[in-house]
Amino acid sequence: MSAKHFINDPTHLVNTALLSIPHTNPAVQCDIQNKIIYVSPSALPSPQVSIISGGGSGHEPSFASFVGPGLLAGAVAGTIFASPSAEQIRRCILHRVDRQRGVLVVVMNYTGDVLNFGMAVEKARAQGVAVDMVVVGDDAGVGRAKGGKVGRRGIAGTCLVQKIAGALAARGASLKDVSRIAKLTADNLVSIGSSLAHVHVPGRSVAEGGDDELGESEVEIGMGIHNEPGSERKTTDLPGLVKTMLSHCLNASDKDRNFLDISGKDDVVLLVNNLGGVSVLEMGGITNEVVEQLASDWNIKPVRILSGTLMTSLNGLGFSISLLKVTDTGLGQGSSMLELLDAPSEASGWSAAVKSDTWSKRGQSTKQEEHDGVEEVPSSNLRMDPTFAKSALTTALNRLIVAEPDITNYDTIVGDGDCGIGLKRGADAILKMLEKSKKTEDPLVFLHNIIQVVEVAMDGTSGAIYAIFLNALAHGIRQNSSSSAQPITPEVWAKALSTSLESLGKYTPAKPGDRTLMDALYPFVETLSKTGDVDSAAKAAAEGAQGTKGMKASLGRTVYVGGEGWQGVPDPGAHGLAELLLGLSEGLKK
Incomplete structure (x- = not known):
């Protein structure tokens, strides 16, 4: 592992790397404030389904x-990893890609990516945008037993999904077909990686060598693209390593993989x-x-062989193998998986040349539209008593x-102690919003105001879960809105x-019995659906929460707590x- 870098400031590194991309491809633009790279409107001949992806930086050119x-x-970039x-x-x-034909989000199966991209998808749906999301989990380095409910990680095979979907979208296919x-x-993908060493992230201190570092002749099989440990370490040569990797991908008798x-x-x-x-020569x-x-x-002779740098782990001294089983798309001639994979594209990270016509348009990109972050929410025909709603929510x-x-005390015992603080921060912020915002009889507008606060004030996994749930709730309310003004009912x-x-x-794969907030949420929703009574539903939530005592966690940070x-x-x-929810029940009785 080398700890030497030409750029040691990780923020400066990510920003300048993003700013470099339009220099090498005039078909794209950079929104550096939001770390977004997007296709220039003038580069597309006609409206098409927009494919969006992204994740942590450090995987370039992905x-x-x-x-x-x-x-x-x-593509949307986070900080490194x-x-x-x-x-x-x-x-x-909402603001950087064409939404006329719909949007498909393709994301790798990592908790943070799935939750944050999922939250944005639900937000867009609540705004009336047609959006689908496909989560890619192609890693065979983690078997079923270890992967559990989380499932397989997404690694380099994701690039093939993006290329095929992007080519189909360019041919004018519908969002339904592209998705x-x-x-x-x-x-139909399976992948596995291996590495000779962990990588060093710019800006982080260098830890002394210890048990975590690989020995001189060791290789780690199944190492993830974020420096995660693999499934095994062994001393072997390249033929032996490849033999093990292919076996993990192809051995039908290995039921775990x-x-x-x-x-x-x-x-x-x-x-x-x-x-x-890895050097080009060694690759x-x-x-x-x-x-x-x-x-x-x-007895497998690939019909297409791609070798190169598509999905990295910074300067990871390793490689991965991905195998795609070519399957009938059902779309007829011209749209097979191979034809879509072979289709030309103008992306600097893919092995297709940029046309001279595109270069001639350099400098003609349209000015970036600015937004102040305040957006109008379409109203519904549902009505409620705003004073009563504010009072109940305040309680x-x-x-x-x-x-x-x-x-906080409970989370100090089973987690990292920030759950209570995060919930209080969100509650305080919503109370301030309730005091300042205009009264509204529309529950959809009322909910939207709460969502805006939750998305800004609450962070972490719980913040993402609450925001996704509330955005989806807004979508559900819109679906159940009547054609004429009517009071909203239980x-x-x-x-x-x-x-x-x-x-x-x-x-999220979390369900009741996993020792998460789902143990309270599910009983509340199910009881309310059956009885229409908020008081009974809140009591069911409280019973569900108390039922988590002694329950072994299968998701979240509690899984790793050994105290x-x-x-x-x-x-x-x-x-x-x-x-x-108990407080809401109290408030509704006043």
């Missing part, structure tokens, strides 16, 4: 250098990807070894604030809540939500 005609319409915020992603969807083919491609059945009868695309620190030798072993050991928020010390709330709960399930005392306290997030 994803910013994949922006261009025929590939991505936009950290997801971009939902606000960055929302601005990309379907992206998912079909993702479902057999995610995809591929045989010599199938057409297969091979991608050998450089994690950033040639690695690619040859992979191709020869596929033929000799598995609920004050009860949550009073409960903060208990929540039945409408129940339907909207059920819809938002279903939407939340797309972005004593967790058996005697409820899940902090579930307890906090239950207190909020």
Whole structure:
């Protein structure tokens, strides 16, 4: 691992790297404030489905250098190895790409990416935008047993999903077809990586060598693209390493890792990807070894072979192997997976040249439209008593604030101690908003005002979950709005809540029994749907929260906590939500 860099300031590094991309491809522009790279409007001949992706920086050329005609319409960058915020992603969807034909978000399966991109997707849907999201999990380095509910990580195979989806979008296909083919491609992918060393992130201190560092002759198999540990370490040569990697991808008898059945009868695309620190010369030798072993050991002769640097881990001294099983798209001649993969594109990170005509338009890009962040919300025909709604919510928020010390205490035992503080911060911010904002009889506008506060004031996983749920709730309310003005009823709330709960399930695998806030949320929504009674629903939430005592966590930071005392306290997030809902029940009785 080398700790030497030409640019040691990580913020300056990310920003200048993004600013460089329009220099090498005049078809794109850079919104540096939000760390977005997007296609210039003049570069597209006609409206098409916009493909958006992104994630933490450090994986270049993914994803910013994949922006261009025929590939991505936009990419959003976070800091090094950290997801971009939902606000960055929302601005990309709403203000930086063409939304006329719809938007498809393609994201790798990492918790932060799924939650933040998911929150932005729900926000856009609440605004009436047609948006789909495909999550790619192609890594065979983590088996079923270890992956559990989280599932496989997304790695280099994601690039093939983006290229195929981008080519199909460029041909004028519908959002439904582009989304379907992206998912079909993702479902027929399997990948695995390996590395000789961990990488050093610019700006971080250099730890002394220890047990975590690989020995001189060791290789780590299954290492993730964020420096995560792999599944095993061994001393081996290149042939032995490739043999193990291909076995993890193709061995049908390995039930823990057999995610995809591929045989010599199938057409297969091979991608050998450089994690950033392997020389071009050595990548040639690695690619040859992979191709020869596929033929000799598995009777697989790839119909397409891609070798290069597509998805990196900074200067990672390693490589990954991705195998795509070519599958019928059902779209007829001209739109097969191979034809879409071979289709030309103008993205500096893909191996297609930029046309001279595009270069001739350099300097003619349109001025970036600025937004002040304040957006008008379409109203609904539902009505409520604004004074009563404010009073009830104020009672609920004050009860949550009073409960903060208990929540913080519980989270100190089972987590990192910030749950109560985060909930109190959000509650305080909403109370301030209620005092300053204009009264509205429209519950959709009322909810939108709350959402804006939650997205800014609450961070972390719980903040993302609350924001996704509330955005989906807004979408559910809009769906249940009548054609004429009518009071909102418990039945409408129940339907909207059920819809938002279903939407939340797309972005987190958490369910009752996993010791999370879902243990309080699910009982509340289910009881309200059955009875229409908020008091009964709030009591069910409280019982669900108390039921987490002694429950072993299967998701969240609590999984890793090995201290004593967790058996005697409820899940902090579930307890906090239950207190909020009990306060709401009290407020509605006044």
